[in-house]
Amino acid sequence: MDKEDLKLTSAEIGTLWGEYVNGTAVDIVNKYMLSIIEDEKIRTIFEDAIYTFEKQKKQITRFIENEGFPVPIGFTDSDLNKGTKRLFSDIFCLHYLHIMTLHGLLGHITSFSASVRKDLRYFYDSCDNDGKRMYHQTIELLLEKGHFQRDPYFYSEVTPEFISGQQFLDGYFGDKRPLAATEIISLSFNLKKKILEKTLSIAFSQVAQSKEVRRFLESSQKTSNNQIQSLSNILKKDNLPVPMSWESEVTTSQDSPFSDKLMLYHIGFLLQTAQAYHGTGLASAMRTDLAVTYEKIILKNLMVTKEWFNIMTQYKWLEQPPLAPNRKNLAKDT
Numbered sequence: 001m002d003k004e005d006l007k008l009t010s011a012e013i014g015t016l017w018g019e020y021v022n023g024t025a026v027d028i029v030n031k032y033m034l035s036i037i038e039d040e041k042i043r044t045i046f047e048d049a050i051y052t053f054e055k056q057k058k059q060i061t062r063f064i065e066n067e068g069f070p071v072p073i074g075f076t077d078s079d080l081n082k083g084t085k086r087l088f089s090d091i092f093c094l095h096y097l098h099i100m101t102l103h104g105l106l107g108h109i110t111s112f113s114a115s116v117r118k119d120l121r122y123f124y125d126s127c128d129n130d131g132k133r134m135y136h137q138t139i140e141l142l143l144e145k146g147h148f149q150r151d152p153y154f155y156s157e158v159t160p161e162f163i164s165g166q167q168f169l170d171g172y173f174g175d176k177r178p179l180a181a182t183e184i185i186s187l188s189f190n191l192k193k194k195i196l197e198k199t200l201s202i203a204f205s206q207v208a209q210s211k212e213v214r215r216f217l218e219s220s221q222k223t224s225n226n227q228i229q230s231l232s233n234i235l236k237k238d239n240l241p242v243p244m245s246w247e248s249e250v251t252t253s254q255d256s257p258f259s260d261k262l263m264l265y266h267i268g269f270l271l272q273t274a275q276a277y278h279g280t281g282l283a284s285a286m287r288t289d290l291a292v293t294y295e296k297i298i299l300k301n302l303m304v305t306k307e308w309f310n311i312m313t314q315y316k317w318l319e320q321p322p323l324a325p326n327r328k329n330l331a332k333d334t
Contacts (some may be wrong), residue, residue, distance in 0.1 A: 025076035092249035186281030
């Protein structure tokens with residue numbers, strides 16, 4: 001069957017909508033960072049990222065328009081205040097691009113998995129390849145500059161072993177077993193993402209114009225910090241290193257490069273996507289104290305996300321995705 005004979009499904013339209021809105025938000029941040037970066041190698045990677053998304057954005061727009069749906073507003077240059085003071089160091093910009101590339105890779109593969117039509121599958125396949133190229137570039141440059149944070153090392157075992165009893169799950173009573181390598185995957189990943197979330201909350205709270213937005217960002221910063229401490233303490237109890245913080249990479253500028261709408265949306269995006277990673281961590285946690293820690297983080301983030309939603313809708317900043325037809329309303333007499 002030709003691609004023209006297949007209409008895009010609701011899932012396919014949903015992924016395109018999400019890729020457009022989230023992509024335009026990150027693109028505005030990338031454009032600002034490009035304007036302040038002094039390191040030529042970091043600048044080159046950001047130029048590549050901006051060019052790549054512009055190419056993807058045009059294709060997403062064509063897909064949406066060809067199905068007769070309105071293209072989302074997303075974020076535009078009106079959300080960028082040009083000529084403002086430096087808010088981030090060059091190294092933080094590179095860390096930011098690396099973490100957001102990880103988000104992009106997950107988003108592309110999710111979109112790919114939800115796609116049936118051949119042209120859309122090939123599009124997301126190319127997006128995934130773009131993301132992997134960016135992933136390699138950011139890691140290589142972070143390694144070159146001595147700023148890539150490796151996960152903890154393990155010493156190898158002599159022979160494979162099997163779990164011998166219920167005590168493997170114990171995290172509160174008796175002698176806790178050391179963390180498993182499978183548990184450290186999520187611990188390390190969630191910590192790095194939480195550190196980015198906290199750092200952006202600090203930076204954005206310095207420059208936000210609305211008092212309500214500023215208060216939310218300050219509260220988000222405290223929440224992120226508490227969760228960082230909870231996850232870090234689990235590693236520290238096993239004498240394992242924790243990722244470095246990036247607060248010192250934020251300047252003292254109070255000159256806002258972004259609209260409050262963009263900054264608040266960005267933090268909300270990080271909160272919502274983090275829930276998937278927390279859920280993965282919970283699913284892989286076989287020690288009870290670790291599982292309970294993830295459960296507390298997930299519940300707290302649900303409360304924070306509700307507060308975020310209320311502010312976004314209050315200011316009419318939250319764009320509505322395409323909805324299924326309301327059959328009850330359609331069935332009413334006119």
